[in-house]
Amino acid sequence: MNKYKTIGIVGVAFLTAVLVFSAFYYYGGYNTSSSSQYLTQSQLESLNVTGPGVYVSQANSTIYVNNSTTLLVMAGPMNAPSMYSFEIQGLYNPTIVIKEGVTVHFTVVNIDTDSEHNFVLSSQGPPYSYMSGMGSMGSGGYNSMTSMSFLSPTNSGHFYYYNVSYSFSQTGTYWYLCTYPGHAENGMYGKIVVEH
Numbered sequence: 001m002n003k004y005k006t007i008g009i010v011g012v013a014f015l016t017a018v019l020v021f022s023a024f025y026y027y028g029g030y031n032t033s034s035s036s037q038y039l040t041q042s043q044l045e046s047l048n049v050t051g052p053g054v055y056v057s058q059a060n061s062t063i064y065v066n067n068s069t070t071l072l073v074m075a076g077p078m079n080a081p082s083m084y085s086f087e088i089q090g091l092y093n094p095t096i097v098i099k100e101g102v103t104v105h106f107t108v109v110n111i112d113t114d115s116e117h118n119f120v121l122s123s124q125g126p127p128y129s130y131m132s133g134m135g136s137m138g139s140g141g142y143n144s145m146t147s148m149s150f151l152s153p154t155n156s157g158h159f160y161y162y163n164v165s166y167s168f169s170q171t172g173t174y175w176y177l178c179t180y181p182g183h184a185e186n187g188m189y190g191k192i193v194v195e196h
């Protein structure tokens with residue numbers, strides 16, 4: 001009897017662990033929020049401008065940010081070479097070189113018609129696994145520095161967005177990525193270099 005009792009306890013403990021894991025996973029990675037906030041096409045176009053202190057090098061696929069500014073980040077552009085892209089200042093998954101001490105306000109907009117996306121800052125570089133967002137549970141080590149909420153796909157001329165501000169006070173190499181399953185794994189990420 002004791003043996004069966006042990007098996008029973010192990011079974012219950014296992015099921016409890018699965019439930020707790022699922023709950024954490026659900027709340028940590030799949031909370032689609034901010035879906036009520038959207039931009040229209042003309043509002044989106046008016047935001048797609050280069051602010052002072054922002055320089056774009058097409059040749060190096062690099063954006064240099066020397067002053068605190070707002071950057072429009074469009075996730076899932078349909079005209080990109082890959083669907084796993086962020087379009088920033090006309091570049092796809094560019095490197096962003098930021099001067100130390102600068103605060104960047106990222107306006108993140110989902111312009112994809114059929115997939116959710118997000119934009120997460122991390123100190124963890126590629127390669128990323130299928131579940132690149134698992135670091136939110138403390139188990140993956142992806143060291144996400146910002147929220148992992150997802151934006152709904154665009155529909156009826158509504159472009160869902162949220163704002164993320166980050167003060168880059170430490171020099172070093174950081175990354176931005178989409179933690180929707182499989183997206184960062186397939187290249188939906190870019191490098192951020194914070195220089196003195």
Ligand SMILES: [Cu+2]
Pocket residue numbers: 075116117118178179180183188
């Ligand atoms: Cu994505």
